[in-house]
Amino acid sequence: MPYDAVILAGGEARRLGGADKPALTVGARSLVENVVAAVSGADRTIVVGPERPIPGVVFTREDPPRGGPVPALAAGLAEVRAPWVVLLAGDLPFLTAAHVTALLKAADPAGAADPAGAESTGPGGAAAVPAGVESTAAAVPAGVEGTGPGGAAEAAGRAGAVMVDDGGREQWLAGAWPAAELQAALRTYEGRSLKGLLGPLTGARLALPGRPWFDCDTMDDLQEARMNVLKEWTALACKELGIDPAAVDRDQILELTKEVAHGVARPAAPLTAYLLGLAQGAGSAPEDAVARLTTLAKNWGEATTETLTDG
Template identity: 30%
Template sequence: MTAADAIVLAGGRASRMGGVDKPAIVIGGRSMLDAALDSVRECGEIVVVGPHRPELAARIQQVREVPPGSGPVAAIGTGLSALGPDPSPWIVVLAADMPFLTADTVRELLRRAAESTTDAVFAIDGSGRPQYLVGVWRRSALAAALAGLDSLVNQPMKAIVPTETTSVELPGTGDCDTEEEVRRARETLAATTTRLDLTEARARLVTDLTPLVAYEAHLDEVGGAALAAPIVTAGALPRFDVSAMDGYAVCGDDGPWQLRRDIGFAGGARPVGLLPGEAVRIATGAHVPDGTTSVLRDEFAAITGDELTRLPDTPLRGDIRRRGEDQMVGDLLAPAGTRVTTALRSAAASVEVTSGLVRGPVRARVVMTGDEIRSTGPLQTGQTRDSIGPVLPDILAGLGVHVVDRVHLRDTAHGFDDMLTATAGFDLLVVVGATGGGAADQLRTAIARAEARIVVPRLSMRPGGSTVVAELPTGPTILGLPGNPFAAIAVLLALTPSIVAGRTAAPPPRSLRGPLHNAADIAGPIQRITPARHAPEGGYTGDTSVRTAHLAGLIDRDGLVIVPPDATDGTIVEFLPLQH
């Protein structure tokens, strides 16, 4: 990082909050002063200007502007004078009323300052305003600006701002000047830092995501959707009395029967009615003639000339499926929320129903992030092959999601903002990478700028803790997966069924469970997910370690197991099957 010293202003009167000590207000488990000091921890000398605070580390110099409360320009002047005899060429100036400041914010300001020819670099907050108390100054320019004033007391910041500056939009630079802003900041931090176990995360996805709009569709075209209204039968099943077996339709309980020469075929003409003592050859599914009392199946029948008799010691059975014995017109075939599967489509067709009111299927766009990722062509220095983007559509299809396209997002200043704005044509945005807290991990800040609602802030699980799920105001769900290939696939398998359930207003899927025979060798202090095989005696055997940078650990595995914290051998665990 570019060498710099820091001045932190911590003496504001907070007049709009009744004169409270604003830098000491605790948000997200730490004071706003602590947030500012943590963000400048890599600087050389650090000066805090404000009332003395005995809890601060000894390396932090504390001074007070004179008179106290005489404004930020006076405070900056006091702080600059307090810096030691070996000054750095750059000065970071921060106000201690911004709970979302991070070291990445300061690193980015210093990087821009080193590349710029101007005398100061200031952050721009989410509303587009320059924040003159979140900036980096050339020491010489700051000293000259202060020296050019007759007095530093109660001067506005614009009195010392250079004519030419550089501005950069950065997350976390909004201040807290009112009690309402403090309340919102506390809610935001709670929503973005809480780690959920899978049970709670899934419950939130099922109940908190907004269901898709229902529409009428042909059932053969919407596999993976869910019914938005019940399906009731439009025709009886069977539609008429049919033979349940290949054999003979007979009239009368006791033979012998006189066998006629006509035959009843499924889909063919119905044989004329039987008289007592008559029988006619009939196929499975054929409409039985009037007068039929039962069907004598082939294996129970004996024929001599034109005479049909029942073989000795064979059971008396009807073997006729009567009209409507499975479904009558108006019966409930499937309730709302039922998934549109091959079984549902077939059953609906059998009762003359081919369309219904549905939600879904969920349509997804897959986004691979990072300049280092390359899908095709030879790898250049520093690049790595996209090893999971090509397989995600198949995995998502098996989870009931239809992938509409797959794109690569380069590391640009506004790429994530553009991605979260152009949301037509899909319901789920699957983003691989950029979910952590590093300088290149911009998804979370873009989510905040887009005013998306966080549903799952993070997971209490290894790997996959950096996962985030949010809902955009325009409708689509964002599933932010870790860039690590194994973690991305593990989280995808664990969360996608619940996302589909929430968006289609369907019940959550039933889980597969069984004993994990070597759970004690895998379990840790938090939930873990690892590849596993079916055990010959039933249950599973899990891998005790896995290389997460690729998917080689999934070769010859049957699925993944979710291992609770501190599990013992034989603990019942959830199993996520792999598609092969």
């Protein structure tokens, strides 16, 4: 199904201290780059916000800048050429192409098809997550339908779909609508909320796994997204090496490497993690090895001379 993507990425991020939120990174990508990757099947990708070095993207701004989501949507729609529009926030770290495909199928079940060449990896670029491992960027299972709150009866006669969060609340910056209907509604709409504009156009409310609607409004949100990348990487690395993930105390290792990076040197942190693995493989109890290495790092300034002069 031909579609254009409109990504709103020009807000003030007040709860992040005015930081350039779309440029903040989760895994190997910035937040906005992850959203752009998720709509790789779009005919055009339109970002409403400051220009960034992202190839293949059309940048535009609302007038005046930071005028709110409705003016930003209007600016993005002016660049739309396809019959369908996927509207997204620019700070969705867990969104994947598979989520977008499911959204389009829910918006128009009779006509949607998988976008050609769509990626299904998360912000770290990882492959499919092992079965049974919790993952916030796992691919959406095939055949997911838009049968969330509202159901098929409410959808009758209306195209368009919006994602809902775990509490059943619509996430209006994670939806898909017919472009012509959206443009017509905008011409007569005088309100400021996306709910007032998009609610009457929405037929399906879609609950998807992996929290694709999760956005990064606060530093806690950003930290949660980054920790989930570590969770996914740990699961995949354990599968590759044939290690039981339950044997990996991620928090303990991170605390140790933080202590080493702070007390010794940053390059010493990954080396210490490797030495910890060797010690465990040689039969040392992990808790004992961690305690000894932590003490060594805390006393590094005092221990250096003695260590270097030991015969």
